[in-house]
Amino acid sequence: MTNTPIRRSDITGLILAGGRGQRMGGxxxxxQPFAGRPLVEHAMARLRPQVGALLVSANRNRDAYEALGTDLVDGVISDEIQDFAGPLAGMLAGLRAACTDYVLTAPCDSPYLPDDLGERLCAALNAMPEADMPGTPDNPRPLAAYAATAQGPHPVFALVHRSLADDLAATLAAGEHRVRAWLARHKAVQVNFGDERPFYNVNTLDDLLTDSPRAP
Incomplete structure (x- = not known):
């Protein structure tokens, strides 16, 4: 079976904002404000043009995220699993909520995330030869792809087919919370990006006070 190309309208963006914020004192x-607006807004503004719809995964302050406006976000969702179970739990919530075949994920603390993230991950899946396709009969292309640079993998920057939701739920129930390990089980395609700067993440209160490195 030949796959049709993945289109922007086939993708729901998902900003992962459901963590504990431990390195920011909870x-x-x-x-948190960064360069004049909430950190999540930077990620949303860069991801929104790449997708057909945009969701935010948040486990607290839901009203504040919803107040960011429908021009940026189409909905705010929370984890099915309680007690801040990590990015895989946010990804599961997104896969359950999406009305599209694919979900494109990115963390809320990456204000300079690549503006071609979706395009390049889609291209990698579209380009896979049939002999290497570990998908399903109805969708023979690989079911996931994620970003990497020379400095290492960035598995939370991922494009995932929503058919993996049940498997992800079972994985979490079994106690596995490592994003890269779960993606590896599905032979996710690693897509190399040449520049580390777009994957810069704001982790601490001190990081909020700097605007370096600047967006590429």
Whole structure:
């Protein structure tokens, strides 16, 4: 079976903003001010043009995320699993909520995320030869791809087919919370990006006070 190309309208963007914010003293990281606006807004503004719809995964302050406006976000969702179970739990919530075949994920603390993230991950899946396709009969292309640079993998920057939701739920129930390990089980395609700067993440209160490195 030949796959049709993945289109922007086939993708729901998902900003992962449901963490504990431990390195920020327990603050809700996505809502912290950075360069004049909440950190999550930077990620949303860069991801929104790449997708057909955009969701935010948040486990607290839901009203504050919803107040960011429908021009940026189409909905705010929370983890099915309680007690801040990590990015895989946010990804599961996104896969369950999406009305599209694919979900494109990115963390809320990456204000300079690549503006061609979706395009390049889609291209990698579209280009896979049939002999290497570990998908399903109805969708023979690989079911996931994620970003990497020379400095290492960035598995939370991922494009995932929503058919993996049940497997992800079972994985979490079994106690596995490592994003890269789960993606590896599905032979996710690693896509190399040449520049580390777009994957810069804001982790601490001190990081909020700097605007370096600047967006590429």
């Amino acid at each position: 603050r809700d990281k996505g809502l």
